[in-house]
Amino acid sequence: MDFSRFYQRIAGSKLSHWLETAPAQLSAWRRYHRNGQFPKWEKVIAKLPDRTPTVREIEHEVRIGAADELPGGDVSKIHNLLRCLHPWRKGPFHLYDIHIDTEWRSDWKWDRLKPHISPLKHRTVLDVGCGSGYHMWRMLGDGADLVIGIDPSDLFLAQFEAVRKLYGGHEDIHLLPLGIQDLPALHAFDTVFSMGVLYHRRSPIDHLIQLQDQLNDGGELILETLVIDGDENQVLVPSDRYGKMNNVWYIPSSKALMLWMRKCGFENVRLVDEAITSTDEQRRTEWMTNESLADYLDPNDPSRTIEGYPAPKRAIIIANKAQKTG
8 A cells, every 4th residue: 555646645735744744654554554354455456457437427426437348257357356345334336337335325414414515626625534435535526626534444445445446546535544633733624524433532522623623724624423412411421332332432412512612612613414314324235234223223112222322313513613813
């Protein structure tokens, strides 16, 4: 896995000071990456066709290539190689007419938030906890100048690199196997997305400040996370697991979360969407055969999780980093 294209892309840009820390961190990741499957996934990526497809649609969906532009048998080969990168959680992707029906209909989330965000045209964007990069492609399709995603999962990196290779490569979209805690205060992004991350952080206030530290003055934060019903003081702290997840720390109400954001110094804080997660949006598929949302809910009362907590509800909150005065 070679990050030289990323280094070249940010050199001379407003992110150039990231070169003081990123190369050493990514070199350390390369030596000590956690998943022993990663060398196998690299071989999978190497076997994918190295060509520029005629179809490259990322504005309205992620559709790359068409089956009729490949020699006979190549589509089946690509299908089998992509299956080696199971489970696919965020999508969907259409790759040479192979429909990767992912666990999440991430396009539905994009449709909910896109009308409310500032246009991404010419913006430098950070996607925190980006998964396999589905939303990153949609951000690029919306006109972003540069999209960088961070996610510590080796599998998500492999899935992203597989899609990027099938796309024919792209210099303006990069995924780094880092967490938000690994980033210095860059103060350089016009837009920062944090979707599905906050409830996994032991200190949500620290996470909000870390996100704020990546934005330039006036930059926009799009925060999507689990919430519960309630007033400004309502916060759920699961005693053990939530929806069978053992790394859920705090689930605030939308009003409580907005208060936290204001206390951290964000301005123009507004709730733009709140919706119960349905088993149509998150479900088991042939590309993700592990347990999914239906297995996390009480079979006798789907309004509750298997542990008895309120079923997942997700909110999208948008805010801006304050402009410096004087």
